[in-house]
Amino acid sequence: MTDSLQPDMPGPDTGSLAARRFALFLDFDGTLVDIAERPDAVVLDPATRDALVRLQRRLGGALAIVSGRNLATLDALFAPHRFDASGLHGAECRLGERTHFDHPEPTHFRRVVDDLKHRFGADSGLLVEDKGKAVSLHWRKAPERAEDAMAAMAAIVADLGGAYRLQHGKAVAEIVPVGASKGVAISRFLAEPPYRDRCPVFIGDDLTDEHGFEVVNARGGLTIHVGAGPTRAQARLASPAEVRALIARWADGGPIGLATAETSAASPAAASPATTAHTTTESL
Numbered sequence: 001m002t003d004s005l006q007p008d009m010p011g012p013d014t015g016s017l018a019a020r021r022f023a024l025f026l027d028f029d030g031t032l033v034d035i036a037e038r039p040d041a042v043v044l045d046p047a048t049r050d051a052l053v054r055l056q057r058r059l060g061g062a063l064a065i066v067s068g069r070n071l072a073t074l075d076a077l078f079a080p081h082r083f084d085a086s087g088l089h090g091a092e093c094r095l096g097e098r099t100h101f102d103h104p105e106p107t108h109f110r111r112v113v114d115d116l117k118h119r120f121g122a123d124s125g126l127l128v129e130d131k132g133k134a135v136s137l138h139w140r141k142a143p144e145r146a147e148d149a150m151a152a153m154a155a156i157v158a159d160l161g162g163a164y165r166l167q168h169g170k171a172v173a174e175i176v177p178v179g180a181s182k183g184v185a186i187s188r189f190l191a192e193p194p195y196r197d198r199c200p201v202f203i204g205d206d207l208t209d210e211h212g213f214e215v216v217n218a219r220g221g222l223t224i225h226v227g228a229g230p231t232r233a234q235a236r237l238a239s240p241a242e243v244r245a246l247i248a249r250w251a252d253g254g255p256i257g258l259a260t261a262e263t264s265a266a267s268p269a270a271a272s273p274a275t276t277a278h279t280t281t282e283s284l
Ligand SMILES: O=P(O)(O)OC[C@H]1O[C@H](O[C@H]2O[C@H](CO)[C@@H](O)[C@H](O)[C@H]2O)[C@H](O)[C@@H](O)[C@@H]1O
Pocket: 027, 028, 029, 030, 031, 034, 035, 036, 037, 038, 039, 040, 041, 042, 066, 067, 068, 069, 129, 131, 136, 138, 140, 169, 170, 171, 172, 174, 206, 208
């Protein structure tokens, strides 16, 4: 499907050399870990973390987590290891020891988050996740509240006057700095060593990942969507468990590329772009 993606050769040395042609970007929730009822209830098993460390080494360092979580939360989840990462749907980026945050926080954003907590903090169905420079309102425990929650978040974004945008996800609406996206984050990594001049591979499961798929497709890379539903990704894996199995194979010298993903991938999905199937205010 993607001619530029030739499988590399297994084996300790040739495998490493060939693997260094790739740069791997991984979403977190719904990709590396199963979706849980609450953000703080996800479980990253140590075997997956250790496989990621081995794979990062095999890729000569070119492995980054690209998530809607903030960097501090990602670091806590992967501790004691610290991966290159982008947080808050691209608003934060850390490569090595350099951290960028391009979107200064308007002074009134804290008040907005506090208001949201005041309104919904004691609500048994809705959950406010304060991520610092972004905020999420979750309705996983009360799906019947989805419309109300989305309307409340849309009204807040409108009041914020253009500095923020709405990001829809799985049973969640999030307010994130305008201009931030996973596509922008991946482009930023790809401009720097060790990511520069490599073939990007991105695995993700959610609407926010479509921005990244678009960028990676445009660069001739490989995109893999996790789960059902329309997407711009080229290939599909059924579940985070399949992603974890793929990561383990890649970490242990297996060929990186589409052939490996296709062992459990469904059909190419380019014919059913996500924009046609999801109700969202975002522009992809
Ligand atoms: O970009 P990601 O790494 O996939 O992060 C997207 C959001 O994931 C989290 O919310 C989702 O996962 C929760 C735990 O499984 C689940 O309870 C929730 O319903 C999902 O929307 C996280 O809490 C958000 O901050 C991320 O933006």
